Amino acid sequence: ETGVTQTPRHLVMGMTNKKSLKCEQHLGHNAMYWYKQSAKKPLELMFVYSLEERVENNSVPSRFSPECPNSSHLFLHLHTLQPEDSALYLCASSQESGEQFFGPGTRLTVL
Amino acid sequence: AQSVAQPEDQVNVAEGNPLTVKCTYSVSGNPYLFWYVQYPNRGLQFLLKYITGDNLVKGSYGFEAEFNKSQTSFHLKKPSALVSDSALYFCAVRDEHSGAGSYQLTFGKGTKLSVIP
Numbered sequence: 574e575t576g577v578t579q580t581p582r583h584l585v586m587g588m589t590n591k592k593s594l595k596c597e598q599h600l601g602h603n604a605m606y607w608y609k610q611s612a613k614k615p616l617e618l619m620f621v622y623s624l625e626e627r628v629e630n631n632s633v634p635s636r637f638s639p640e641c642p643n644s645s646h647l648f649l650h651l652h653t654l655q656p657e658d659s660a661l662y663l664c665a666s667s668q669e670s671g672e673q674f675f676g677p678g679t680r681l682t683v684l
Numbered sequence: 685a686q687s688v689a690q691p692e693d694q695v696n697v698a699e700g701n702p703l704t705v706k707c708t709y710s711v712s713g714n715p716y717l718f719w720y721v722q723y724p725n726r727g728l729q730f731l732l733k734y735i736t737g738d739n740l741v742k743g744s745y746g747f748e749a750e751f752n753k754s755q756t757s758f759h760l761k762k763p764s765a766l767v768s769d770s771a772l773y774f775c776a777v778r779d780e781h782s783g784a785g786s787y788q789l790t791f792g793k794g795t796k797l798s799v800i801p
Contacts, residue, residue: 577727604787616728616774616791628787663727670778670787672718675727 596664690792707775
């Protein structure tokens with residue numbers, strides 16, 4: 574788990590706030606992912622970056638904005654979120670499309 | 685399209701007994717199959733994968749999984765369960781024909797394993 578780190582681990586924000594989630598991978602991988610995990614729902618893939626280019630965008634609302642400045646770092650910028658966006662946000666990385674390694678997640682609560 | 689099903693929301697097993705967590709899949713080509721485990725308030729940890737080769741795959745923490753093409757299954761097994769194995773287990777699949785550079789894994793809903801002392 575130390576291969577992929579996420580900050581912050583917990584975040585509480587109001588619907589009018591702007592915040593960012595950060596992910597860093599220390600595994601030398603070339604692909605990074607954002608997932609949303611809500612209670613009693615399957616893991617939802619949000620975004621995929623390969624070699625710093627976005628290759629998947631699964632119909633995610635524009636209030637979520639990803640950024641991948643290099644192959645080791647991934648951000649998820651949040652603005653004007655809704656209470657239903659409260660969830661565990663997981664970052665992962667992989668080499669090509671091999672097995673993915675996950676970070677510990679950010680527990681997000683939107684008030 | 686690719687899909688995966690974990691038919692049991694919860695599995696209870698006594699410590700020391702063998703455990704099985706079930707997974708079935710659907711893909712148009714050959715499957716790439718994965719098992720992950722998630723402990724409370726943690727991310728998913730990779731356990732094992734099947735790409736090709738032997739149908740019995742061995743992974744971390746004494747877990748193994750058997751690929752059965754005719755039954756389109758990839759059940760996770762362990763000969764002797766430990767209390768510390770109690771966690772949420774996810775099966776995932778990717779279709780080898782999902783396209784070059786396709787990164788999308790489809791995950792099951794997860795099975796909660798409880799090992800009773």
